[in-house]
Amino acid sequence: MFSAKGVLIEKQLFYLFAKLKSMRANAxxxxxxxxxxxxxxxxxxxxxxxxxxxxxxxxxxxxxxxxxxxxxxxxxxxxxxxxxxxxxxxxxxxxxxxxxxxxxxxxxxxxxxxxxxxxxxxxxxxxxxxxxxxxxxxxxxxxxxxxxxxxxxxxxxxxxxxxxxxxxxxxxxxxxxxxxxxxxxxxxxxxxxxxxxxxxxxxxxxxxDLRTMKIPDPALNLLIEGAWNFDDDAAAKEAAELFETYRSVFGGAPQGPFDIVIMKFADETPPGRFEADTRGRTIVILSSDAPFKSQSLQRLSLQLRHELFHLWLPNGVALAGRYDWFYEGAALYMASRVGLMTNRIRFDDFVSQLSTAIAFDRTSPKGVSLAMAGDTRWQGNATTIYARGMLAAFILDLELLKRSKAKHSLEHVLRKLFNDHDRRKGSKAEAVPAILDAFAAFDDTGRLAKELLERSEPLNVAAALENSGFELSDSGRGLKVKEKPNSREKAILNKLGYNNWRKLSR
Ligand SMILES: [Zn+2]
CATH class of the missing domain: 2.60.40.3650 (Immunoglobulin-like)
Incomplete structure (x- = not known):
């Protein structure tokens, strides 16, 4: 158990630092x-x-x-x-x-x-x-x-x-x-x-040394280079299932067909490294393999949960201006939420990933807001984008759940954003007001979203956790589920997948 957890945390540290992206060039x-x-x-x-x-x-x-x-x-x-x-x-x-x-x-x-x-x-x-x-x-x-x-x-x-x-x-x-x-x-x-x-x-x-697995619905082509410890069929099944989960999260799919490339780095690379890029409708994952079959598929699943999100946001919508602060944090956060929905991770994993984000956010450079970090992502502010971005998504999700008595969540906002700004409609609205408007449409969370975007110090997690079913752990450095959540708090925890984890032993 302990070592398994160690691996997970190490993976998560790397994941937060990794330069996973799909930024469009600003020529x-x-x-x-x-x-x-x-x-x-x-x-x-x-x-x-x-x-x-x-x-x-x-x-x-x-x-x-x-x-x-x-x-x-x-x-x-x-x-x-x-x-x-x-x-x-x-x-x-x-x-x-x-x-x-x-x-x-x-x-x-x-x-x-x-x-x-x-x-x-x-x-x-x-x-x-x-x-x-x-x-x-x-x-x-x-x-x-x-x-x-x-x-x-x-x-x-x-x-x-x-x-x-x-x-x-x-x-x-x-x-x-x-x-x-x-x-x-x-x-x-x-x-x-x-x-x-x-x-x-x-x-x-x-x-x-490239082979293609065609998945007719959704129209996904999986291109796999060389030998891996996962089975091709299992990889294809994983990609299709995660794609379908995002389709239901966003209430529809962007225009396909999509290609997912899984290949090795230029040189022999030790286990544990990967990079990915979602360009248009193509996901490129460069990775070293994990030593065992189950780990190998788990890692692929983690990579896919993040990158598939980007087929919707930002690549599936037409929004103008930079908004990495939103889609990178939301991708990290939703990768965990989708991991819970599909039982790929345990609730414990979700909580520990958020704890990691809290710890990183506390060490992020002073005086830099999410809005500012978006402009300097490649000049040392990637951690702020990822860690604080993920935390902001979590805080907004909690607030939506609290204010709506667990009727609305971040999914509703994502669905609205995708539906209103689907690339096929070509609205080309400015991203920041469009995102704030999408939050404003649900339980008046637009102002909170703006606050989080502009705050130039670590986010106030303690305040966000009130009445949520979560609290800061005894050391104050991480997150935990309350010992005795009340019924409203239980409803929020269950909405986030707390019960999935309790019912299922994996
Ligand atoms: Zn990303």
Whole structure:
């Protein structure tokens, strides 16, 4: 028991620190240097278009040669690339040998203003360059493109020129020299050629050792690389069941089909490490295996519970602006709640995960609110986003349950958010007011949500626990269930799955 618990806590510590994400690139901020120069020079400033490109892999040098053209004629003079993504910097420095060509194929001179920012002397219609794709050696292999010995991940978002302004984000690409390829977010045209509606969310998995499990309903493709201690069938069943649980939590599913990729890191990696990224409709999980079959499946389940949430939030909705403070905390919290609903974890586990979040929140940097941490997530505030974000979700869930006599919970708010801002409706509302409004619609919790978002010190858990059935443990450092909860408190605990755990022995 003790060691089992030890493993769980260790896993949870790692989980809270892990850079799990699905942030969309904010291209605008990096282009200030180029824009300033161009405006000063009085040049016409025109943006990139839909692209047709060939991406040729070189397994020897772990790089790709890209040659392409803009599909719709326009005054294109500038090409810019992703600088950093999800805390991985130096992406633009990987690009070299840029050539820009005019409409007749003639060479057009171009200047480099900053790494990855090119401005041509006249209109260009085609380009070629190479990109070195050595795997990031610390973290980031689930977030940026890499190749190693003929296998790897290609995110078109950091390989092709950025979409600037309101230009089309589509691309058709031909991938050459890939031994084993699978694609997320694009449709296959002919052998090796793909149409991608949004190149920022297109992912290509390159591996000679990839197999596909198709789950027809929900439309999930599970792509598994190499040997694992879990069974493929069990993994597929797990993914489908968790997907269905989220479908009922959110009251519907986003537009599929979805791909879930489970692959190994670039190099042999000791057990216990994983990274994941949910890009568009594709979940990429890079992981080392766990030593035993049951652990291996449990770990996959944990990874899926978090990442599947992101297919709904943020990827399934159209909301403008950054709101990691909400969807990362809610993903962590709902991953635990869904773990309870499906009996993947015990109520004890849920309580200990929240205790961990409380402990982390107490050590988070002073003077930084959730709202502020969202902007500096990759500059050391990831813990605030995750730990305080999770606690905020818990506090709001408790408050909804308390005020509604256990009739409403965080699920109602999530359902409203998804229903009102489903990407297919394309409302493109501002995220923060939309989230606060969704809370305000239930038991007037909008003000509390705003308070939690703006509070620049650790959250006041003690106050939130009053009449909830929980209390701080004797040491005051963690959470526990009250010895004798009253009937209203019992109703709240049961709503959260307290009885599931008591009835079931796993
Ligand atoms: Zn996440």
């Amino acid at each position: 605008g901020i990096h282009l200030i240097a180029l824009a300033a120069v161009l405006v000063a020079a009085g040049a016409t400033f025109s943006y990139g278009q839909a692209i047709d490109a060939e991406i040729r892999l070189d397994a020897q040098s772990n790089s790709v040669e890209v040659s392409g053209r803009f599909l719709d004629a326009g005054e294109v003079r500038n090409i810019a690339f992703e600088h950093d993504f999800a805390g991985v910097s130096g992406l633009a420095e990987r690009i070299s040998r840029m050539r820009t060509l005019g409409a007749n194929g003639q060479e057009v001179a171009s200047k480099v203003f900053a790494p990855g920012e090119y401005a041509a002397a006249e209109t260009i219609s085609a380009f070629s360059y190479s990109v070195r794709l050595d795997a990031p050696d610390r973290t980031g292999q689930a977030h940026v493109s890499w190749l190693k010995n003929g296998r790897g991940v290609l995110f078109l978002g950091d390989i092709l020129p950025l979409v600037l302004g309101k230009a089309s984000s589509s691309a058709t690409v031909r991938i050459i020299n890939a031994k084993g390829i699978s694609v997320g977010g694009c449709s296959s045209l002919t052998e090796g050629k793909y149409a991608c509606a949004d190149r920022a969310s297109a992912v290509f998995i390159i591996s000679p």
